Amino acid sequence: MTAPASLRIPLFLTPELPCNYLPDRLARTAFVGSEVPMSAELYAALMRQGFRRSGSHVYRPHCAGCQACIPVRIPVADFRPSRSQRRNLAQNADLAVGWERPALAEDHYQLYERYISQRHADGEMYPPSRDQAEQFLLADWSATRLLTLRHDQQLLAVLVADVADDGLSAVYSFFAPEQTRRGLGVRAVLALIERARSAGLPYVYLGYYIADCRKMNYKADYQPQQHFRDGEWQTVRD
Known part of the structure; x- marks a missing residue:
């Protein structure tokens, strides 16, 4: 199996395993072969074809008879925060947003x-563990940054993001679990959109949207957005 012909990237398929997101489904994943010399530029091209990364492993779902995982990105110039997102911005106006190098400092790891x-x-x-965190969040070849949210120097949230030539890609976020009222996950995504806009980058990639999975369907809240279907990005509105 190969990636789109223009890229000519060898892929390998995993066996079918129980899906982590839809309990009644089986999942299969296509990974870029380890012999491919990955770079930030190549990964950006693969992102535009619906691929994501976990650590240094670049993958895309390849499930028989199921297309529930939909790559989604936000066109930054068209994005307007909803009423609830504007409330989130107001209630978190006391937070400082940082943009840091991707070394996991002690406060990053403790969080x-x-x-x-x-x-x-x-x-x-x-x-x-620290090794597990670094292997999951970072890759030697990626142009990665840590978007941070702090209150009076106290770290409350981190969003790991990759920088591409056409946008920023959210890899993973984690935040203070006791701060449920702040909606830190929402604030981090809004800050990433703000960062892309200030950098003149057209898109924020949010990974896969899964309509029937609570952990993944929150991405529909950021409108308008584009979904990657049938080999092209298509604009959708709620």
Whole structure:
């Protein structure tokens, strides 16, 4: 199996396994072969074909008879925050937004450890460790930054993002689990959109939207957006 002909990238398929998002489905993933010398430029081209990364592994769902995972990106120039998103901005006006190099400092890791232990103790990333966090969040070849939210120097949220020639790509976010009223995940995505706009980048890539999965369907809240279907990006509105 190969990627789109213009890229000519060899891929390999995993066996079918139970889906992590839809419990009644089986999932299969196409990974870029390890012999491919990955770079930030090549990854940006693959992102435009619906690929994502987990650590240094670049992948795309390839499930028989299922297309529930839809790559989604936000056209930054057209985005307007909803009423609830404007409320989120107002209630988090006391937070400082940072844009940091991708080394996991001690406060970054401590927040990650607390978030995984309290929010995802039943998942594949538990128990967390520093090595596991770095292997999952970072890649030697990627142009990665950490968008941070702080209150009086206290770190409350981190959104790991890759910088591409046409936008910013959200890799993963984690935040103070006890700060539920702030809506830190929403504020981090809004800050990423703001960052792309200020940098003159046209898109923010949010990964896969899955309508029937609560953990993944929140992405529909950012409008308008584009979905990658049938080999092209198509604008959709709620």
